[in-house]
Amino acid sequence: DIVMTQTPLSSPVTLGQPASISCRSSQSLVHSDGSAYLTWLHQRPGQPPRLLIYKISNRFPGVPDRFSGSGAGTDFTLKISRVEAEDVGVYYCMQTTQFPFTFGPGTKVDIK
Amino acid sequence: EVQLVESGGGLVQPGGSLRLSCVASGFTFSDYEMTWVRQTPGKGLEWVSYISSGDNDIYYADSVKGRFTISRDNAKSSLFLQMNSLRAEDTAIYYCARRFEYWGQGTLVTVSS
Numbered sequence: 001d002i003v004m005t006q007t008p009l010s011s012p013v014t015l016g017q018p019a020s021i022s023c024r025s026s027q028s029l030v031h032s033d034g035s036a037y038l039t040w041l042h043q044r045p046g047q048p049p050r051l052l053i054y055k056i057s058n059r060f061p062g063v064p065d066r067f068s069g070s071g072a073g074t075d076f077t078l079k080i081s082r083v084e085a086e087d088v089g090v091y092y093c094m095q096t097t098q099f100p101f102t103f104g105p106g107t108k109v110d111i112k
Numbered sequence: 113e114v115q116l117v118e119s120g121g122g123l124v125q126p127g128g129s130l131r132l133s134c135v136a137s138g139f140t141f142s143d144y145e146m147t148w149v150r151q152t153p154g155k156g157l158e159w160v161s162y163i164s165s166g167d168n169d170i171y172y173a174d175s176v177k178g179r180f181t182i183s184r185d186n187a188k189s190s191l192f193l194q195m196n197s198l199r200a201e202d203t204a205i206y207y208c209a210r211r212f213e214y215w216g217q218g219t220l221v222t223v224s225s
Contacts, residue, residue, distance in 0.1 A: 039212055041157075048207055048215035049149075049157065060213065092157055096212070099171045101147070101159040 002026050002095050004104035012112045013087075019080040021107045023093035028073050030097070037096040040069055040078045043106075044089040052091075053078065085111065114138040114214045121206065121219030128198050128223070134191040134208030134216055141189035142166075144211060148182060148193050150204035151218070160206070161193065176202075198223045 003026040013019045029036040040053040051060045053069035056076060066081040080087055088111060093104040120132040134146070148160040161182040162171045170182055181194040191208050198221075205218040 041212070048218055049212075050215065051213050054212075094157070094159075094212070099162070100173050101162070103157045103159065106156050 001100055002029070002098060002102050004093055004095060004102050006091075006093060006104040006107050008107060009105060010108045010110075012110055013080075013083045014112050015085060016082050019083050019087075019109060021078045021091050021093075021109075023071075023076045023078070023104050025074045025076075025095055029095050030073065036072065038069075038071065038076050039094045039096060040067075041092045041094065042087075042089055043092065044086075047089075049092065083109075083111075114210065116208050116210065116214060116216035118206065118208055118216045118219040121221045123222045123224065124198055125225050126199060126223055129194070129196045130198065130221060132193040132195065132206055132208075132219060132221070134193075136189045136191065136210070139210070141184075142186035145169075146184060146191045147209050147212065148191075149207045149209055149215075150202075150221075151207070152204045158204070163191070195221070200224065 005024045007022045029038050036056050038056045041049040042052050043049040052063050052067050057069045068079050070077050090106040090108050092106050115137045116134055118134045124130050145164045147162045150158050150160050160173050163182045163184055179197045183192045200223050203223050205220050207215050207218045209215045
């Protein structure tokens with residue numbers, strides 16, 4: 001199974017400042033079709049997760065452009081250019097390159 | 113508007129069974145693969161099962177293989193998860209999701225005597 005790790009696990013951030021979360025996979029996420037199926041999700045307290053980014057860097061429709069994803073191979077990053085109050089919650093990376101699909105442990109983002 | 117509504121959760125004794133349902137609307141259900149994901153209260157996310165659009169391909173997490181069965185009824189825009197031989201560690205909120213793009217609100221399954 002592909003193991004997903006995230007750093008940091010907790011991130012107090014200042015409103016209006018940037019934030020960054022790293023995600024690493026235990027093996028390459030490049031699929032045989034050439035794409036890397038690395039996804040970022042955001043979960044607010046008491047809510048289901050929602051999709052932010054798919055295939056490393058593609059923003060899902062409706063996701064603000066302050067969110068961006070980057071990376072390749074086994075190392076990936078989610079960046080928030082200027083944190084807003086609604087961005088608090090837990091961020092998960094996950095891979096859907098191969099079964100079983102696996103999630104990172106989550107990074108809790110809250111406001112300082 | 114895409115909507116996914118789960119139901120069927122509840123309290124069940126260890127060794128018991130439950131059948132979860134997920135009714136979809138706002139899109140052509142038969143065009144999309146679907147998944148079940150669970151979340152232990154206060155903990156992270158765990159993928160449970162996947163079914164392709166035509167149910168040709170089905171996969172399970174090792175933790176549920178042989179006990180859970182995923183199925184779908186495209187005519188009724190519905191996804192199901194039959195859960196047998198339930199254990200305490202299956203206690204979680206169960207979400208259905210369309211390709212992880214859209215998620216339901218979840219249904220809570222509690223396995224306890």
